[in-house]
Amino acid sequence: MKRIGLKLAILAMVASTVPAAADDRAAVRNCTWCHGAEAQGYTVAPRLAGQRPQYIMSQIQSFHEHTRDNPFSRQYMWNAVATLSQYDVRDLANYFASIRPKPANDGDSALAAKGKRIFMQGIPEANVVSCYACHGPDGEGVRDIPRLGGLAYFYVKGRLEQWGQGYHSTAGSPMPLVASHLGPEEIEALASYLSFVR
Template sequence: MLKRTLISACTAAFIGLSGAALAGGHGEKPEANPWTNFALQNTLNKMPAGNAANGKELSDQWMCAACHGETGKSPSRNYASINGMPKEYTIKMMLDYRDGRRWENYKQANIMVKLAQSMNDQEIADLAAFYAEQPLTNWTDSTDVDPKIDRLVRKGDVNRMITPCASCHGVHGEGHGVVPSLAGQVPEYFVRTMKAYQDGQRHNDVNQGMSQFTHDLTDEEIQGLADYYAAMPAVKE
């Protein structure tokens, strides 16, 4: 019953969108230049300050909870958890959806694309501020830690030129700036994301960092990392 209600709410939110964003051709991909570090930082600096209270109202208005949960913790294994996500990262993702940098699978991402295209910069900043204020949460309570995966997270793999995950995403998976938090992420979403980078379907990462780091990871390692972060204790610095 819950799953059916969530799907209905997602559909209603999508149907309820209005304005020029929905007037364009179906699935027409906007053209946007890839990010450079300077261009991204310059864009973020120009974004308005976000208001978390307004962001909460927007999340209700756009029925974000139907897919991502009331506070950003996904109620489903189909969608990402975005609670505790750094505001800069959420802003970047929404701009990437809006401008066509994130378009790896339009059939799966069309709701996010249309939502982003319907929002102005202030609304995007407000939503990002709301989700950034929400606490990180565990997805699972497993205490089993694979030593090989733990080493990959903390030490990386010099032989394969794989940088430690913690060096960018934080020791506690808390993320920072445009680097997303990973602690408590839905494992299925984590795996899909890593495979999308690995297969070249997703390429909105600045300097193609994730595309490079995921290239030599095995399926077993990707699943191991997904399980590792899903159970990571919720700590946000």
């Protein structure tokens, strides 16, 4: 833990002194600036606390390879991970996974029951399988499949909308196809439900 704390401090110092790249990409930023001091995230940046280490490592690789191509990834994360070694990536992933996550609790509680039904049962008539089949019964994630439980409503809603528009996360991810079958009401309900999951 001390080693990670030192790395975060070094990243903060480096980020404050590195000028923007010539091609105007965002400068390297400290994880905590966007993901919070306790890695609980904000509305636009996901909580990393309690996230699966394999998932964090795979996403950093996707940022590095420019596979994860949504606008915030291009603007912030591609450059932020550019200088991380494989050891830094592993250490950061294990560190964030060790922090206890807190639910965002920021969704519409009136939609939570509908969201839970979609999460647990899917939408058979729209050929959407249950989210629980891949993400676990409590949205806890499995190996490199992310934890969804407790993520901010706005973040989950935004990601589902972006996947529906054709943006990607990792090569071979089924999420763009899945999200393309979700309507605005289903997205609202899922994002609301997941924000309350502990």
